[in-house]
Amino acid sequence: MVSAASTIANNQPVRLGMVGGGQGAFIGAVHRMAARLDGHYTLVAGALSSDPERARASAEELGLAPDRSYGSYEEMAAKEAAREDGIEAVSIVTPNHVHFPAAKVFLEAGIHVICDKPLTSSLKDARQLAETVDKSGRLFVLTHNYSGYPMIRQARQMVADGALGDIILVQAEYPQDWLAEPIEQTGQKQASWRTDPARSGAGGAIGDIGTHAYQLASFVTGLRAESLAADLDSFVDGRQLDDNAHIMLRFAGGRAKGTIWVSQVAPGNENGLKLRVYGTKGGIEWVQADPNYLWFTPLGEPRRLITRGGAGAGDAAARVTRIPGGHPEGYLEAFATLYTEAAAMIRARRDGSALPDLPLPTVHDGVDGMRFIAACVASSRADSAWTRLDAV
Numbered sequence: 100m101v102s103a104a105s106t107i108a109n110n111q112p113v114r115l116g117m118v119g120g121g122q123g124a125f126i127g128a129v130h131r132m133a134a135r136l137d138g139h140y141t142l143v144a145g146a147l148s149s150d151p152e153r154a155r156a157s158a159e160e161l162g163l164a165p166d167r168s169y170g171s172y173e174e175m176a177a178k179e180a181a182r183e184d185g186i187e188a189v190s191i192v193t194p195n196h197v198h199f200p201a202a203k204v205f206l207e208a209g210i211h212v213i214c215d216k217p218l219t220s221s222l223k224d225a226r227q228l229a230e231t232v233d234k235s236g237r238l239f240v241l242t243h244n245y246s247g248y249p250m251i252r253q254a255r256q257m258v259a260d261g262a263l264g265d266i267i268l269v270q271a272e273y274p275q276d277w278l279a280e281p282i283e284q285t286g287q288k289q290a291s292w293r294t295d296p297a298r299s300g301a302g303g304a305i306g307d308i309g310t311h312a313y314q315l316a317s318f319v320t321g322l323r324a325e326s327l328a329a330d331l332d333s334f335v336d337g338r339q340l341d342d343n344a345h346i347m348l349r350f351a352g353g354r355a356k357g358t359i360w361v362s363q364v365a366p367g368n369e370n371g372l373k374l375r376v377y378g379t380k381g382g383i384e385w386v387q388a389d390p391n392y393l394w395f396t397p398l399g400e401p402r403r404l405i406t407r408g409g410a411g412a413g414d415a416a417a418r419v420t421r422i423p424g425g426h427p428e429g430y431l432e433a434f435a436t437l438y439t440e441a442a443a444m445i446r447a448r449r450d451g452s453a454l455p456d457l458p459l460p461t462v463h464d465g466v467d468g469m470r471f472i473a474a475c476v477a478s479s480r481a482d483s484a485w486t487r488l489d490a491v
Contacts, residue, residue: 218465
């Protein structure tokens with residue numbers, strides 16, 4: 100079995116640009132590390148900040164040529180598209196409200212897009228962006244990074260193979276505590292935009308981490324929510340967006356039910372992402388704090404531990420495993436898996452070959468996530484009434 104890290108190592112690196120991710124940004128650095136990890140990208144251009152001085156200083160730190168550090172993403176898209184050696188793909192790592200206009204400009208310039216989640220700051224923009232992607236013929240990858248973990252790929256394969264039987268229960272949770280106090284009022288950069296409806300959109304915790312929990316449940320089970328009942332709270336005084344949510348789900352096409360709890364005000368939790376899936380033949384449990392472990396319990400039998408790189412792990416996990424079992428792989432490697440798979444898609448498009456069949460989150464998954472946010476908000480405003488996702 101050839102690993103994700105080596106499948107396309109002999110090809111030329113993808114020329115990458117970045118929008119956002121300058122000095123003081125968290126997720127931009129994560130994306131750059133992920134893009135570098137398997138050696139499939141070279142960062143050659145950037146519009147790294149809306150502040151010209153910060154953009155210039157950030158580009159200098161990253162070793163970008165001065166003439167490829169741009170003052171705006173519009174300028175970057177136009178000039179890079181005109182260059183013979185221009186970027187082939189752009190990574191968008193800005194606050195949510197910039198995702199749509201930036202992605203649209205690059206797609207229309209013929210440049211592939213890799214975008215952080217959630218897709219946009221509104222469902223309307225998400226739908227328009229999906230239309231733009233379809234018309235452009237360019238690739239669009241949404242970086243729901245948790246779907247890149249080997250044991251999540253293992254879980255997805257086990258569900259698809261019928262190891263759990265018919266899925267009846269799905270439980271996802273993602274508690275944090277970093278917003279338990281109003282740190283946005285101190286000017287803390289990450290908190291200030293995530294709690295601002297103008298930059299984040301209608302969802303607070305449900306947009307920031309709830310979309311991760313929802314996407315992971317859908318990714319592993321292959322199910323899509325048909326309707327939901329949501330109870331959103333803003334426990335911190337003066338906060339404009341939700342910081343805690345309890346959500347019940349009814350999935351389409353069967354009898355499966357689900358629950359999601361997300362919180363950013365739960366003391367003692369850092370990034371407590373957890374997924375449990377139960378079927379008529381067994382259940383699985385995965386915890387992001389121990390991502391190399393997947394617990395599988397066949398009905399009526401003892402629990403079994405499947406480890407990344409160990410006995411019982413199948414081809415789906417092996418393909419995205421870089422190092423032998425017992426050596427931890429984690430958050431950055433999961434992110435890098437998405438970048439590596441995106442590079443395989445970009446290179447296939449580059450030479451005109453058939454696109455590989457890879458489970459990358461697309462713009463349409465992003466629209467589904469935005470529909471999830473809109474339905475949660477609508478349900479909570481209606482006293483947690485059951486709300487169909489196709490009605491928002």
